[in-house]
Amino acid sequence: MHSMTAASPKPAAASVPQKALEKLGLKRDIDLALHLPLRYEDETRITRLRDARDGDHIQIEARVMESEVSYRPRKQLIVTVDDGTDTCTLRFFSFYPSQQKALAVGNRILARGEIKGGFLGRTMLHPSFRAAGGDLPTALTPIYPTVAGLPQPYLRKAVLGGLARAELSDTFAPGDLSQLDTHIGSHPLWTLRQALQFLHHPTPDVSLDTLQDHSHPAWQRLKAEELLAQQLSQLQSRRARAALRAPELRLPLPEPPDSLHQRLLAVLPFGLTNAQRRVGAEIANDMRRHTPMHRLLQGDVGAGKTVVAALAAAICMDTGWQCALMAPTEILAEQHFRKLLGWLEPLGITTAWLTGTQKAKERRAMLALIESGEAKLVVGTHAVIQEKVHFKNLALAVIDEQHRFGVAQRLALRGKLKHDAMEPHLLMMTATPIPRTLAMSYYADLDVSTLDELPPGRTPIVTKVVNEARRDEVIERIHAQIAQGRQVYWVCPLIEESEALDLSNATQTHAELAEALGDVKMPNGDMAQVGLLHSRMPPDEKKAVMAAFVQGHTAVLVSTTVIEVGVDVPNASLMVIEHAERFGLSQLHQLRGRVGRGAAASACVLLYSTGDAPRLGESARERLKAMVETNDGFEIARRDLEIRGPGEFLGARQSGEAMLRFANLATDTVLLDWARKEAPMLLDKHPALAEKHVQRWLGTKAEFLKA
Ligand code: ADP
Ligand code: MG
Numbered sequence: 001m002h003s004m005t006a007a008s009p010k011p012a013a014a015s016v017p018q019k020a021l022e023k024l025g026l027k028r029d030i031d032l033a034l035h036l037p038l039r040y041e042d043e044t045r046i047t048r049l050r051d052a053r054d055g056d057h058i059q060i061e062a063r064v065m066e067s068e069v070s071y072r073p074r075k076q077l078i079v080t081v082d083d084g085t086d087t088c089t090l091r092f093f094s095f096y097p098s099q100q101k102a103l104a105v106g107n108r109i110l111a112r113g114e115i116k117g118g119f120l121g122r123t124m125l126h127p128s129f130r131a132a133g134g135d136l137p138t139a140l141t142p143i144y145p146t147v148a149g150l151p152q153p154y155l156r157k158a159v160l161g162g163l164a165r166a167e168l169s170d171t172f173a174p175g176d177l178s179q180l181d182t183h184i185g186s187h188p189l190w191t192l193r194q195a196l197q198f199l200h201h202p203t204p205d206v207s208l209d210t211l212q213d214h215s216h217p218a219w220q221r222l223k224a225e226e227l228l229a230q231q232l233s234q235l236q237s238r239r240a241r242a243a244l245r246a247p248e249l250r251l252p253l254p255e256p257p258d259s260l261h262q263r264l265l266a267v268l269p270f271g272l273t274n275a276q277r278r279v280g281a282e283i284a285n286d287m288r289r290h291t292p293m294h295r296l297l298q299g300d301v302g303a304g305k306t307v308v309a310a311l312a313a314a315i316c317m318d319t320g321w322q323c324a325l326m327a328p329t330e331i332l333a334e335q336h337f338r339k340l341l342g343w344l345e346p347l348g349i350t351t352a353w354l355t356g357t358q359k360a361k362e363r364r365a366m367l368a369l370i371e372s373g374e375a376k377l378v379v380g381t382h383a384v385i386q387e388k389v390h391f392k393n394l395a396l397a398v399i400d401e402q403h404r405f406g407v408a409q410r411l412a413l414r415g416k417l418k419h420d421a422m423e424p425h426l427l428m429m430t431a432t433p434i435p436r437t438l439a440m441s442y443y444a445d446l447d448v449s450t451l452d453e454l455p456p457g458r459t460p461i462v463t464k465v466v467n468e469a470r471r472d473e474v475i476e477r478i479h480a481q482i483a484q485g486r487q488v489y490w491v492c493p494l495i496e497e498s499e500a501l502d503l504s505n506a507t508q509t510h511a512e513l514a515e516a517l518g519d520v521k522m523p524n525g526d527m528a529q530v531g532l533l534h535s536r537m538p539p540d541e542k543k544a545v546m547a548a549f550v551q552g553h554t555a556v557l558v559s560t561t562v563i564e565v566g567v568d569v570p571n572a573s574l575m576v577i578e579h580a581e582r583f584g585l586s587q588l589h590q591l592r593g594r595v596g597r598g599a600a601a602s603a604c605v606l607l608y609s610t611g612d613a614p615r616l617g618e619s620a621r622e623r624l625k626a627m628v629e630t631n632d633g634f635e636i637a638r639r640d641l642e643i644r645g646p647g648e649f650l651g652a653r654q655s656g657e658a659m660l661r662f663a664n665l666a667t668d669t670v671l672l673d674w675a676r677k678e679a680p681m682l683l684d685k686h687p688a689l690a691e692k693h694v695q696r697w698l699g700t701k702a703e704f705l706k707a
Contacts, residue, residue: 020150021158030696032162035155036199036222036662037142040211043112044136044204050085054117060088061132064107067100079103081111088115088122090129108132139201140208163200168193171693172228173678173686195221214662223663224671229697230660231679232690239683245422246292247395249319251284261314263347268307275299275453276308282449283312283427287396293425296402298433299451300633301593302458305429308451309398310340312427317349317376321395324378324424326385328401330355330539331546335568336400337379344377354380354389357539394424402428431593432586433637452634460631461596461604465580465624468609474576475516477605482555485523487572489594490558493579506534509578510558517556528555535560561587570598580606580627581620585640588627619643 026032047058062081069077077092077100090111092099103109113127144155170191190198195218202211210216214223255262265272272280279297286293299305313323325340327333337353344351352366352375369375373392378384433450466474478488490513492506510532520528531545531554549557550569557572575595580588588606596602606624610616616624626639665672683690 017149017154020147021155023147024145024150026158026162028699029162029166030168031699032159033166033168033196033200034222034697035144035159035162036196038145039143040140040202040208041112041143042204042208043110043141044138046110046136048085049083049088049115049122052115052122055114057112057114059110059112061108061110062088064103064105064109067103067105069100077103081109086122088124089120090124090127092126102131103129138204140204140206140211142200142202160200163196168196171225171689171696173682173689190217190221192221192225194218214664219662220671223668224674225693226660226697227663227668227671227675228678228682229694231675232683232694233698235679235683236690236694241294242291244292245290246425247319247321247393247422248290249287249316249321249395249425251315251318259314260318260344260347260349261311264311264314264343267343267346270455272307273304273451273453273455275451276304279449279451280308280311282447283308284315286447287312287315287425292423293427293447295427295447295449297427297429297449297451299429299431300433300454301431301590302454302597303431303451304455305400305431305451306336306339309400309427309429310343312396313340313377313398314344316396316425319395321393322370322373322376322378322391323396323398324384324391324394325380325398325400327379327381330357330381331542332400333379333381334543334546339568340377340379349377350375351377351379354378354383355539356381356383358383395422396427397424398427398429400429402430431590431633433634457599458596459599459601461575461592461602463592463604463606463628463631465606465608465628468578468607471607474605474607475513478513478517478556478574478576479520481574482517482520482522482528485571486574486600487549487552487554487569488556488574488576489572489591490556490576491578491591492558492560493582506532506558506560513556513558520555522555526553529553530556530558533557533559561591568597569594571600573598573600573602575602575604576607577604578607579609580624581608581610581616583623585623585626585636585643588623589633589636592627592631593633 021027021032024035026035041057043059045059046061047056049060049062052058052060060081060083062083064079065082065087066080067077069075074093077090077095079090079092081088081090090103090113108131109129110132111124111127111129113124116123116125142156143152144159146152146155198218199211199222206216211219214220251259251261279299283293283295283297286295297305297308309325313325316323325333325336327336333353333355337351341351350369352369354363354366354370358366366375367388367390370378371390371392378389378391383389428446478490481488490509492509510530514530517528517530522528529548531549533542533545537545545554545557548554549572552571572595575592577583577588577591583591592604595604604627606627608616608620608624615621622639622643626636626643630636630639663671679690682693
């Protein structure tokens with residue numbers, strides 16, 4: 001059935017738009033065959049209006065009784081139809097004259113859509129329709145995920161073509177199918193070909209529910225396939241890494257007291273926490289080996305990851321090798337640079353600094369320092385992995401806030417920093433912890449260290465959710481903080497006024513606060529200054545604004561989310577987040593982590609606005625509630641996962657590259673267990689099948705998943 005609504009044009013003779021297909025990642029026949037429907041529409045049967053319930057998606061066959069265009073409250077086509085059991089009103093807010101003609105009084109039509117039983121009778125909004133007559137289809141109509149410019153009929157044609165041409169022989173090990181059978185309780189297990197045929201053309205007798213919730217045996221087979229591919233690719237990369245060489249960074253034991261590592265420990269203004277010591281030992285242990293370290297250091301905001309990285313760097317430099325530290329933003333890189341410089345320069349270490357906005361002359365000087373090996377430590381942004389940078393002998397690369405880097409950038413780092421066929425050790429740090437089961441399944445090729453203890457003497461941050469209507473009280477509170485010599489962050493979601501969203505504008509808030517706080521004195525007698533930081537400012541200006549805040553010259557920093565990652569100003573004790581309802585949970589937690597870094601009691605105010613709605617939406621409420629209830633990053637991560645589901649949760653940090661399309665790690669645990677056991681067996685006993693399986697499922701994405 002070719003529907004005639006404005007949304008779906010008639011398929012032309014022209015071939016399927018290749019560009020749009022590529023946008024969906026559909027290049028090979030197998031990619032098309034594995035592009036599975038999001039849902040199905042049932043055009044195989046006709047429901048009598050009398051039998052339809054409110055909210056049902058149904059198809060009716062009926063005669064047009066009335067058809068008129070109304071202009072109030074806006075232009076719409078209103079068509080009344082009668083199927084002999086009841087009547088129904090079809091409403092169209094956009095329509096072509098040809099459609100109006102097709103809906104002329106007296107015509108018999110088939111219409112398909114959601115039925116709503118209103119006070120004024122039943123209605124369907126923008127149903128698909130066509131003239132009645134001809135045969136009904138015998139299969140459900142699949143609706144595929146698509147992009148703009150690729151209407152369903154074209155995509156369907158391309159997918160079915162791919163399915164017909166694709167090579168679909170089984171890649172599961174012959175004897176092991178029965179094992180999976182018992183796992184998922186379906187006898188006999190569907191073959192891949194059967195499962196795909198079915199999912200692209202399900203017979204009408206199937207329960208739509210089992211298709212929708214992916215519990216149908218055909219879906220089970222597909223999910224098992226997908227999970228196996230993912231486990232295989234991780235196993236392959238783990239084994240590939242085990243075959244790589246890395247420099248062995250060994251300090252003699254016991255460590256000489258004049259080692260940089262020991263001297264750094266001695267000059268630190270604090271003692272390490274037990275967690276820092278334990279994690280430091282795990283890292284040192286990895287770096288002593290001749291296979292490259294691939295370790296994720298996760299620790300809540302403020303847990304003290306920087307010093308752990310600095311100590312690892314010290315060991316690396318002690319053994320005569322270079323070390324690089326890369327951060328996602330210039331502000332953060334600069335802050336690391338200063339901190340490390342403060343610790344290491346007095347100990348005689350030369351550090352180089354690299355960013356994309358550096359002046360050419362300075363940059364050349366830095367590149368020379370790096371190439372000659374004079375600079376033992378290199379700190380910077382993405383600039384560190386650019387082509388022109390040649391290290392003399394890089395042995396350790398530290399990536400801060402790793403989830404902010406794209407997978408491609410991480411690959412580039414590993415690819416380009418090779419030295420004498422050796423790979424550098426890799427330490428990735430994140431303040432957005434991944435729940436353990438997810439880490440194990442997604443990062444099978446990553447060892448995880450966890451800082452589960454905060455440095456002593458921190459007072460927990462008190463979080464309050466406050467309605468925007470009480471903004472004045474919040475500003476009063478800022479007065480009090482400033483008078484006590486404390487500093488305040490005020491975070492806004494966007495830089496420019498967007499009419500559609502009506503978000504408050506950082507510039508406007510800055511002006512408002514400067515006005516409201518203009519006459520407040522800081523304890524040193526200076527008048528309070530309000531700074532403004534946003535992502536469109538030139539880097540020099542950003543640096544100056546940040547420096548003024550770090551040095552305590554500005555009392556309040558109004559900022560867009562550029563301050564999100566890693567900024568460390570211990571004297572800041574109040575964080576106000578405007579339009580908190582628009583932020584994700586992890587992001588809120590990261591922002592909150594900017595305060596509570598000193599000994600003073602700190603607070604976080606989440607200002608929210610419901611706009612025109614009477615109250616906040618469900619998920620926004622859940623997020624704000626979680627923020628009030630816990631300060632623990634791991635608990636936040638768990639709740640975030642619960643609110644968003646694993647696909648989206650991880651999707652965000654995998655630069656949009658959805659890793660699992662069909663399986664759900666939280667609910668498909670039985671299949672995941674099977675895939676975990678099956679992957680090593682298949683790889684050892686049937687390596688050709690294993691390779692074929694990975695290529696089939698991941699194709700060019702296989703490299704990405706290994707990063
Ligand atoms: P994050 O893990 O968020 O990157 P940082 O490394 O920025 O945290 O550390 C936060 C603050 O805690 C810094 O000011 C740092 O110097 C301080 N710090 C780190 N370790 C300790 C410790 N063991 N005792 C006291 N303060 C510490
Ligand atoms: Mg940090």
